[in-house]
Structure formats: structure tokens, C-alpha cells
């Protein structure tokens with residue numbers, strides 16, 4: 001797809017988001033970010049979440065890909081539904097899947113870094129951190145021709161060193177159905193649908209066929225409840241929350 005067509009679609013999307021934000025259900029919001037620290041190292045408790053809502057904005061995020069056999073099917077399903085998601089990629093899997101990474105970018109999905117080989121980033125020195133994050137960023141930059149990537153540290157592990165060296169915003173999550181555990185699509189779908197709230201970020205992994213199936217089923221059910229799927233960047237833009245380098249974000253609750 002040409003860049004012009006894509007930016008045109010993005011303008012339409014942003015106009016739709018502005019329209020959504022002007023609707024009555026969004027009228028009494030304070031648009032305040034809930035900056036969060038990493039759940040593993042810093043141990044900061046997540047603020048009380050609002051009750052499940054009927055409708056709103058949700059960001060679907062997928063970690064640990066790309067994996068050809070599953071990511072391609074997910075991209076097909078998202079394209080059929082006109083849904084944009086965010087993918088946090090493993091660097092070492094990029095060279096053999098450059099077409100998939102380009103397709104993500106061209107189809108309006110957002111792309112982030114999930115390290116080169118899924119290494120926990122806390123406690124790393126500058127050189128080791130660069131070998132995980134900067135190396136992956138360079139791979140993505142060479143593949144896509146831009147340098148506009150978020151960071152999701154493996155295991156959500158963040159410490160002051162990770163924040164200082166990130167070089168981009170750090171995005172965690174607010175709903176984790178643990179799709180890697182029993183790989184039961186029905187349970188994963190129920191977990192997502194039962195907990196979904198306006199402003200949530202959902203964590204899934206596009207390396208399991210069961211997660212792809214669950215993501216698409218959950219998307220269909222949530223859309224019937226009035227949810228609208230956006231990328232992480234679009235979610236925070238709709239809430240007028242600036243994403244700053246080295247800061248952690250896990251929700252965009254209104």
C-alpha cells in the first residue's frame with residue numbers, strides 16, 4: 001500500500017477516534033495517564049481498575065513473533081475485520097520474516113521491540129542492553145525505513161536501568177489471559193471478554209494458533225459490545241496522553 005493511502009486511512013481513523021471521544025459515554029473523562037512501573041522488579045501495584053465497560057477503546061498487543069505459520073493467519077484475520085493491533089517483535093525472528101514485518105507496517109499495525117532473543121533486560125549493562133534492544137531497533141529500521149518503535153521488556157521486567165536506556169516509551173499491559181498456559185481458546189476468550197474495559201491493553205502471543213483463534217473470537221465478541229480496536233499509539237493519542245521515552249504505560253483508562 002502506498003504511504004499516501006495509508007496516511008489517508010490514518011486521518012480517517014483519527015477523525016473517527018475524535019468523533020468517538022465526543023460521544024456522551026466519553027464526556028466525563030479526565031484523560032489522565034496512569035504511569036506504571038514494571039510488575040516484576042519494582043513491584044508497584046496496579047491501580048484499581050474500573051468495572052468492565054460497555055464499549056470503548058482497546059489495544060490488542062502480540063508478543064514473541066513474528067512466526068510465519070501463526071502471524072500470517074492473524075494478519076489475515078485482522079485485515080478481514082479492519083482491526084489494527086500492536087506487535088512486539090523478537091529481533092532474531094525478523095530476518096526470516098521481513099515480508100511479514102513489512103506487511104504489519106503497511107497494513108497500519110504498530111511495531112515494537114521485544115528484545116533480540118527474549119532476554120530479561122533488568123540488570124544488563126549498556127553493551128548487553130544494546131545487543132538486545134538497539135540491535136533489534138536497527139533491524140527494524142533497516143526493514144521498514146523508519147525508527148518509530150515502542151519497547152515491551154520480556155516478563156514486564158523494568159528497572160531504572162531499563163528506563164534510562166530504553167530510548168522509547170515502554171508499554172506493558174493490563175489484561176493477561178496467560179494464553180501460553182493451557183492454550184484453551186474458549187478460556188482465553190472468556191478471560192478477555194469478561195475483563196475488558198475502556199482503555200485496556202491486552203497481552204497475547206501470536207506464536208500459538210490457539211492465541212490467534214482466541215484473539216479473533218474475542219475481537220468479534222468485544223466489537224458486538226461496542227469496543228473499537230486501536231494501536232497502542234492511537235489509544236494514548238485518543239486520550240491525549242503523550243508517550244515519553246523511558247516511561248512505562250500499562251493502561252489508558254478514561
Ligand SMILES: [Zn+2]
Pocket residue numbers: 063064114118154155
Ligand atoms: Zn515475550
